Amino acid sequence: MNRIELTSRRDFLNGVFSAGALIFATGAEADVTKATWNPSVFVGLDTDGSVTIVAHRSEMGTGIRTSLPMVVADEMEADWSRVRVEQALGDLKYGSQNTDGSCSIRDFYDIMRETGATARLLLERAAGDQWKVSASDCKARNHEVVHTPSGRKIGFGALASAAAKQPLPRKEEVQLKTAAEFRYIGKGVPSVDLKDICTGRGIYGFDARVPGMVYASIERPPVLGGKLKSFDDTAAKQVAGVTRTVVLEGAQPPYGFQALGGVAVIAGNTWAASEGRKKLKVEWESGPHAVFTSETYKKTLIETASQPQKVVRSVGDVDAAFTGAAKIVEANYYTPLLAHAPMEPPAALADFRDGKVEVWAATQNPQAVLTTVSKALGIKETDVTCHVTLLGGGFGRKSKPDYVAEAALLSKKVGKPVKISWTREEDIHFDYFHTTSAMYFKAALDSSGKPSAWLQRTVFPPIGSTFDEKEQYGGGELSLGFLDVPFDVPNFRAENGPAQAHLRIGWLRSVANIYHAFGIQSFIDELAHAAQKDPVEYWLATLGAPRQLDLATQNAKYTNYGKPLAQYPLDTGRLKRVVEVAAERSGWGNRKTGSGRAWGFAAHRSFLTYVAAVVQIEIDPAGKLRIPRVDMAVDCGSSINPDRVKSQFEGAAVFGASVAMMGEITAADGRVEQGNFNNYPVARINEAPYETHVHLVEGGGPPTGAGEPGVPPMAPAITNAIFAATGKRLRELPIKKQKLV
């Protein structure tokens, strides 16, 4: 349900408008059970013709700060060159600002269009009144309204005051543009931040600054839940520039978004704070999580996956089908913990004074900043102001605002604005880790090689444990590529086993789709080879006839990314189409392989988007892997800003290659063993896929997600290619730990 309201309040945008400006608010009432109305976007037209559009989502590289305002401008017929984008403060009035889950376009595209179209209608009516002609003869066109019969024109600015006095139209009076009328949608405009970024002027969390601020660096408990036993700050205080140390109380489980606590060194610049921290002598009591060592933990996970577990989807009789099957294939898969490692480590600046706090943060979730900071300081949410800077990458890390709470707590204790900027080692040691997982698969093949039964188990410490330490079973993760296996197998059972978390577990770009797609898309490739069939042909044959799946009929609680199946079906026909496009555009059927070169394939639907990837690899005689080319066919409904959609999939190919080839976090005695890009490498220019070709398939229907769905098919497509090249089936990540020749 959408509502649009005119407003006379001039303080929405800190008074940037002159008197008489047209300012109105649009709201999406996502939860109709709530009585309150949360306006989700504001657009303003000033009397000089300048248009201000508020970006309420965080910019971390997807281009969303440009794409959503561009939608408003298009429907409004505003000239993009006269649009200024203003970043929203954290505020519930916008609806959700949590920029993750690849949902900014799909959740806000319609409301942005209606916002722009309403503005356009008001301007046309204002012109009609002024000229005393029928408004239906007045058409907004590129920042002016034209009286079509006479050709008279008037600029938007001159109409602003009159438009602001127009009564608000009913929703059914507002006409959205047809696709043919789009000026920017489906074409795109350059990012509003492009010039600033290329000249070093973009302001990120690390760059935030206010007069009189000091810098802090925190020594945190190395084992989750560790308690401070004692510390000696004598040497730290002797470092030039260090002014004092401050103890931050340790967090209590469940850890959620709380600051972890520790000993903070306060100094006059970043370097002095960090040098001072290195000189602290701190003793910790480790607590129960000191038992956590990756090697032994891995054995436990695999053992759990080998036993019958809680059934989460079931159809037919898998056990009966296994008995007397022509062929049985079984496999165990394992993936390690991963860290986000955005190029900009977590950073925030807080200024607490007079019982209120103002923060500047690289955050994906400014509303969680309000709740977290207010709780940490014991003040009201309305006494927290959150400015959102540019984010130097997010990937899910920056939707957890523990670092913002640190800055706020320190500012309160120190009585000055405090800037906290994490080192890379802190970023990796104190991440909310992408979980580690073990999976078990068993399939029965009939005499034609077709799977007649499929059993799969997944075991991983869940994200839920971060918010309830007792939680050991998957929640939302099961709907991320595990319950929604699309293959047409008459007997199918999916199970989930328990695992205890010993670190803060969080969501990372594509989340559980990464390990589920790795296991499932590798296993189907194993079956294709067992059946001696071409992997793509076998995949399509197993997918079955085009149909829309309703997993509720198989007792699965599938959440479909929070969207109704009627609107966003799980459509195997669309999956088939992207597979066909990827195969055709890559030249799969005519591929030349041999002497270390081979091709691999995987396809996966996530974030409501259908993706098929064909990866070409080369393995040199020394066993070094190169990826000369990736082809990705993508059906994300429709693309609002196609170049930015393509860039997300190019980037996902690199991110996915990092995950596959080199990503691994381990712990010993509860302590994370990696700390920087030397021992937690990510793909560099000479290791990343040389080129990624993104083929956009217009599947129709509403836009879906773009930021994440390119990642999951990458790892299995690469390891499937490795199998094709070498005959070695890699059932564990990362690849770098295994010999390829």
Next chain:
Amino acid sequence: MIRMPAQNRPSGSGGKITLMIRLKVNGASKEYAGDPAMPLLWYLRDELQLTGSKFGCGMGLCGACTVHVNGEAARSCLTPMQSVSAKQVLTIEGLSTSGDHPLQKAWEQHNVPQCGYCQAGQIMQAASLLKTKPKPTDHDIDEAMQGNICRCGTYQRIREAIKTAAGVKA
């Protein structure tokens, strides 16, 4: 990869020496009297408020902090202030007067940045490459740029933009 000249390595002298370090940053004369071991990156960012050069690793592993010292690419996170005495430092803010360096224009043309955080370092590294190899091959680009990490994965466009700026076929 960037190798630090011996005199650029932090000495063990810590903050004990006090001397005035004179240098030029983007053409302007500057004086610095603080800890001579402090890396140039923090001088640029915290004292001169030139925040275009970014922190990414503090170990010379990612290239986000890349600036030019006397015309050569250097990792400012590992370059102590005492090593830039009497030197010329160029940062992204000083690369061109109005963002119109051929690389900056090519970066815009190819829509290279995603989050953008690493891009100043990428551009400064690429500018150094083009000085020594005005017509770089793919191999030259890989060699010169492999010290600069982009976690968003814009490498393909970085390569295209360098070629465009250099006028070589993409």
